[in-house]
Amino acid sequence: MADSEPHSKNHRQIQVLQNYLDDLLFDTDSDLGADSGVEPGIDINVVNKTKPAVETEPLKKNPDNAHAGTNTESNTASNTKNYANQSAPEIPVSALPKRKPAKLISKAAAPAISQRIQVQSESLPKPTLRVKQEPKPEFKRNLRSELKQEPRPEPKPEPRVAPKLETKSQPRTSPRAFVSAEQELSVLEEQKRQRLQSMLSQPLAKKVLNSPLSRPTVVDKKALKQKTAESVTVVPVVKEAVVQSEQKAHADSESDPAARTSQNTDEKVSTFLKWQKNGRPVWAQREFEVLMFEVSGLTLAVPLVALGQIVPLTDKLAPVFGQSDWFMGLLPSKLGDIRVVNTALLVMPEKYDPAFTSEAGYVITIDGHPWGLAVDCVKQALKLEPDAVKWRGERSKRAWLAGTVKTEMCVLIDIPQMAIQLDGADKNLHSN
Amino acid sequence: MAVNIRKKEENADPELQWVTFKLAGEKYGINVMQVQEVLRYNEIAAVPGAPSYVIGIINLRGTVVSVIDTRSRFGLPSDEVTDSSRIVIIEAETHVTGILVDSVAEVVYLRQSEIETAPSVGNDESAKFIQGVSHKNNELLILVDLEKLLTEDEWVEMSMF
Structure with missing residues (x-):
């Protein structure tokens, strides 16, 4: 009886320890970030790569294992049993943290988990590997301290490559959901970036690659409102475009101007200007994106493909005498002087408020042209199906007016056409 | 050799001085x-009967100059x-005349390649006075073609005064 009691006690301790280790190694449903002491957001791969690499070391020294494992069939499980056999007598039950029962892993489930781990390791940022590299001599020497979850030196906060992928509203209780959501977002983002860059003309495509926009920068209204920000070239690649329609765009690569990236600016403009027989311009033959902005209380939309840059109107414009009233002045930028147009006066002279000149906050430039439209504020971008716009049939008057966005009830500007008209108004451009 | 190359570059892109x-x-x-x-x-x-853009005349060492x-x-x-x-005495179209300005700043050196074409929108005749624009010391400089003034x-x- 006296012999059996310590044996039973030992056996109980071993069982608890076994459960704990199984849980630690295979419980993918638990909050790994919190339990492992790893910064939230670190993937399961870190845990599975780091801990077993250290913990399995003593197992080789004790191959005999009287208390065979109960549930698992893998080598890892076997190692865990050895580990338990070796260290159990040193650990009081009270010292062990209470955890929920270990989750069993069957042969059938193992590949799925392995695949999931693999997917996560590919999709999440690599800096997490630094956790593994940190030496843990105390852990090797004294298992008790590790099991008590003593505070370890936390890894330095790593720069998050895509912090947006983790939303607060999504609890990280389901790794599968996390992985799928993250994958979807990354795929969506990549597709969007590729599509935008391919749709943009050559010079602007260079801008996208070389400018800060190659980072996941965003036309963020709040960020743009920081007037103190330097006049950085910003190409409007939008993080969260509001999708108007879930219909897939028909892949008509032949009529897609995006495929022709080698053409020069003039060719591009003329291509964009062409209106097809269906009453829509070339850039609106499929789903297209527009950027919304406000001018004197009026919301306007311009196709994203024809935009150049957005420059905060922080500096004073240099007025040039002898120009039309709608010419506000020259705005120096890294890409040359921007000829700023008083959009309010140009678009709706009948309702023009002179206060606009002092209230305008940004200048949106037209790609391939020196002209920029002064606007009050930049709003969000929008994905539109061609059917979402009421296209103008007769465009002899105000040819720059392409149509009306039905859902937003705002004007859609045919900005390539507007650029042509502005170029036509410049006598010096004609003489050259 | 290097001198020759420099001379060729100067010929291709001459440097001009501008009074600002x-x-x-x-x-x-x-x-x-x-x-x-x-x-x-x-x-x-x-001067009675002078055009609106003429302020009057000055005596410049015995010569009457319109301003x-x-x-x-x-x-x-x-x-x-x-x-x-300041009154800047200029010579344009073989005529010597003066132009009244708020202040005279400096003389700047500009290469031809540094001069950009200025916009010319609208019907105002004064737009044709502008020869080009350039940036110097983060400041926009509007270059005036005096011949077209x-x-x-x-x-x-003007020569009749």
Whole structure:
């Protein structure tokens, strides 16, 4: 009886320890970030790569294992049993943290988990590997301290490559959901970036690659409102475009101007200007994106493909005498002087408020042209199906007016056409 | 060898000097070769029947020189004469005349490649005075073509005073 009691006690301790280790190694449903002491957001791969690499070391020294494992069939499980056999007598039950029962892993489930781990390791940022590299001599020497979850030196906060992928509203209780959501977002983002860059003309495509926009920068209204920000070239690649329609765009690569990236600016403009027989311009033959902005209380939309840059109107414009009233002045930028147009006066002279000149906050430039439209504020971008716009049939008057966005009830500007008209108004451009 | 290359570059992209002056807060430049001298503001004698862009005449070492109201010519609002106001004596279209400016700044060196074409939108005749624009020291410099400051008839009319 006296012999059996310590044996039973030992056996109980071993069982608890076994459960704990199984849980630690295979419980993918638990909050790994919190339990492992790893910064939230670190993937399961870190845990599975780091801990077993250290913990399995003593197992080789004790191959005999009287208390065979109960549930698992893998080598890892076997190692865990050895580990338990070796260290159990040193650990009081009270010292062990209470955890929920270990989750069993069957042969059938193992590949799925392995695949999931693999997917996560590919999709999440690599800096997490630094956790593994940190030496843990105390852990090797004294298992008790590790099991008590003593505070370890936390890894330095790593720069998050895509912090947006983790939303607060999504609890990280389901790794599968996390992985799928993250994958979807990354795929969506990549597709969007590729599509935008391919749709943009050559010079602007260079801008996208070389400018800060190659980072996941965003036309963020709040960020743009920081007037103190330097006049950085910003190409409007939008993080969260509001999708108007879930219909897939028909892949008509032949009529897609995006495929022709080698053409020069003039060719591009003329291509964009062409209106097809269906009453829509070339850039609106499929789903297209527009950027919304406000001018004197009026919301306007311009196709994203024809935009150049957005420059905060922080500096004073240099007025040039002898120009039309709608010419506000020259705005120096890294890409040359921007000829700023008083959009309010140009678009709706009948309702023009002179206060606009002092209230305008940004200048949106037209790609391939020196002209920029002064606007009050930049709003969000929008994905539109061609059917979402009421296209103008007769465009002899105000040819720059392409149509009306039905859902937003705002004007859609045919900005390539507007650029042509502005170029036509410049006598010096004609003489050259 | 290096000298030859430099000379070729200079020929291809000549460097010009521009006298800069200010009007209504903006900086303008005129070709230094057309500037004869810069005078402090003196009393300008009004001439009855003179065009609106002519302020009057001055006596420059025995020679009568007409002074043009540059602000008026450029379509800028008029302003009072200050201590920094200057009369720049220029030679254009074989005529010697003076232009009244708010202040004279400096002489800048610009290569031809640094001069950009200025916009010319609208119907205002004054737009044709602008030869180009350039950036110097983070400041926009509007280069004025003095030959176009007045039309042929206007130059003739000016010479009659």
